[in-house]
Amino acid sequence: MSIPAGGEVEALSAVAHVLKKRRFSRDGNHLSPEEVDGLLVDSDGRAFMVVHHLLGLREMGIPVLLPGTPLTCKVESTERYTTRSKVSVCTLYTVRLTHGRFSWTVKRKYKHFQELHRDIYKHKMMLHFLPLGRFAIQRQQLRNMTEEMPSLHGADRIRRSSSKPKYLEDYLNGLLENSFCRNFHGMLEFLDVSPLSFVSDLGPKGLEGWIFKRSGGHRIQGLNCIGHHQFCFRWSRRWLVVKDSFLLYLNRENGVVCFALLFDPEFKVQVGRAYTDTKYGVCIENFTRTLVIKCSSYRQALWWSHEIHRLSEPCDFLKVQRFDGFAPPRDDTLTNWYVNGRGYFADLADALEQAKEEIFITDWWLSPEVFLKRPATNTYWRLDEILKRKAEQGVKVCVLLYKEVEMALGINSDHSKRTLMNMHPNIKVMRHPDHVSSVVFLWAHHEKMVAIDQSVAFVGGIDLAFGRWDDSQYRLLDLVSTETAACGLEMERRVGSEAVDEVDQGDQGDQHQEPPGAGSSLDPVGPAQVGPEDLTDNTLLWLGKDYSNFIRRDWVQLDKPFEDNIDRTQVPRMPWRDLSSAVHGKAARDVARHFIQRWNFTKIFKNKYKDKFYPCLLPKSHSTANTLPFTVPGAGRAKVQVLRSVDRWSAGTSESSILKAYVHTIQTSQHYIYIENQFFISCADGKNVHNGIGDAIVERILRAHREQKKYRVFVVVPLLPGFEGDIKEGGGNAIQAILHFTYRTMCRGEFSILSRLKEVQERWTDYISLCGLRTHSELSESLVTELIYVHSKILIADDRRYIIGSANINDRSMLGSRDSELAVLVEDEERVPSTMDGEEYQAGPLALALRKDCFRLLTGADSDPSINIDDPVSDHFFYLVWNETARLNSSIYDKVFNCLPCNSVHNMRELKEWSCQERLCDTSPSLANQEMEKIRGLLVHFPLNFLSEENLLPPLGSKEGMAPVGLWT
16 A cells, blocks of 8 residues: 655645545555465465455456466256257356366356357467557466467367367366466456455355346435336446355456345345346345346346355355344354453454454444553554554454434544544544434444454444443542642643644654553553653553543543543542453354444445445355454353344344343343343333333243242442433433433333332342442542443343343333344353352353352452352342342442432432532541441442432423433333
């Protein structure tokens, strides 16, 4: 890739910045000898990166066929059929070709052999009489020929052949023995091969050939595509390629893959004028498009139809899978889980360093300046620097961002896009949706996913954004010493400004880059003198706007990422609890396929993305998925199914498999379920709330009660919704709206869980526990407390299975027709000895370890070995450990801090009185400290009576009140 240097780069950057346009508008096609060698290194086939360099390989004259690999043919059979021409009978030859590990079949008439012979002869003569420079390689091949080109018409040859098929077979093998004939473009088309034919990771060779394709046929919500009537159609000559899970067509002249149609349950192929309105037409359909192609004869149309059916028949994606999902459960899959951002970000950073081909990222919010390993001593492990470094190495980086409604949300995806796009042409960023054209204003792309080389994928609830990095200490403060604090903050601002300007510095590398693995010490060291020019002695974990308390103040001015958003000397940060997962192999290919489906859908949807700068992505074949170039540490093997919530507006297809998996997992659980979620809005009423997760919980508890069996439900949610607002004054309309629907799910109204547990009466506490998380610290010599924001989206059942993803428990995430989401269901296939309800029990190693990791920290067992968390359903644990810890902590926090929300405040009048009361932490710090020493873990009970006498729905005259109810549910 040739990049402008010096003053030209600075000029381009300045213009791009002023016009708010991307700096790069095209890919470079120049390939270095090392890059070419990398593409051709695979002895069994081409490297996958060929798909991104089709034009470059063509311009460099790289042969399509594999060098040094024999190509042989065998005429397997013949077909005789009548025609409408004067010649009443015609013969069709079926030719089986073998090239290394690839084999395929073509069907040819004798006239096709004649045309091939004529074209090769003409090309040979042209090379003699037109000594043009661009034919130098072919003239060299011609001089190296050891024998004359085989003759198709020689009488002696015919007499030596026992039959015409054998004669044609010998003739074709003779041509393929010399490089001049076999590399001739006419020969390649005769053999139905292209640069995509022998890419190992694209699977078997498949069917290829020239067709005419009709324009239009896309099914896009909100748009009426031109081409509904035949007089509007345009026909284009394209090269069609059919693989084992998709088909594509490309322009062989410019090497651009124009479109890829993925196989799905709606996939079908039909032949005839009745389906195509075209003579010799073939109609190929899936959920997102009806593609009509035109062949040269009815027999060719039947051949295309037959071969597409044959190639697609084994494909997993043609069937509706469990939970009506797109992907089946994948046995024996390497997978891992992460609690909190520390381990997740670190493993992700190392995985990104291993990328050789592609990096796919989709997030609700992405902050390019976020550090993945901390404390940062330079910019080596900053996300934008990692992506830039990989792009310079030739890796294709594709990022899909949610395009927010800017008046309602301040995540500034435009800044994220421009920052990344200005770094290198190998970084492509799309934003979706266009709100007006798609008629989508309320819903969001909420997925958080990274896929690397379609070999390993990370799926969960953690955006690559500010405020998400945390560890098990859930720190409330992040300060250097008083003497150096001012200097340190100034350093952040200067480094931040320089970092933003680095996108305009061409290919200048980082002068203080650490080698991979360096700088991974994550615990802050002692206060140190921080210089204004670099991060060498930095001790801060959260730089600039990464230090956040979004309920106190939401993020603003994200284009100035290294300026503090709040005063860290006065305001504690809000800790962030979240989970994610890593999957490998076929499950990772499923995740990547979902991203590719969304990327290609977005490319079709928006005109600005239709140019060839934004590639049409291709999924790798699952037949090569078990070859893992690298794995994340600590992964274990389990059955993994990729789940999602999508609709026509978000991905061009419809699915709500996450909801179905949640309900099924709850219904079939035998002993307990553990839920951590950012929201808890459920219990269907058919009017305002439609997801049935809460209903499934009620039914499962009632079943246990009737059977007189022990069953536990653990629910952990944030004590307050994540909206800016002062809870001392009620928290604002958005906070109150979410609280209304949360309480409606838990305990208020006829549809709530506790109201529907009338059968168990006051014994509901034997079955379900509703909790939040809180912690405390000392800031500026004063005791402070803050809730831990639970952003997790996890369900664990019976120590044998768990679901981790981006989907909240609400209609937005679960219904599929609203926000887009992604998750994985992990089911342990191995067993380890454990305890359940006082008896021996065979648990799954991954699920058991995850549940214990969660319980150990929340109950304080990590600091008190006497606390036993082995048996999650025993009376001792449920009453004396879990619930007693929550009760004790709640009472201490209320006593010391007058915490909000709390059970003592039932209305706004009491709220004002409570907020004015003196706090023990202010009046008697020493006594308060004594009380705080009794705190154990992080659990507190969710205050079910908070503002119970108030109607928390937004006033009708407010902007929140005028919004549709679905916005909050």
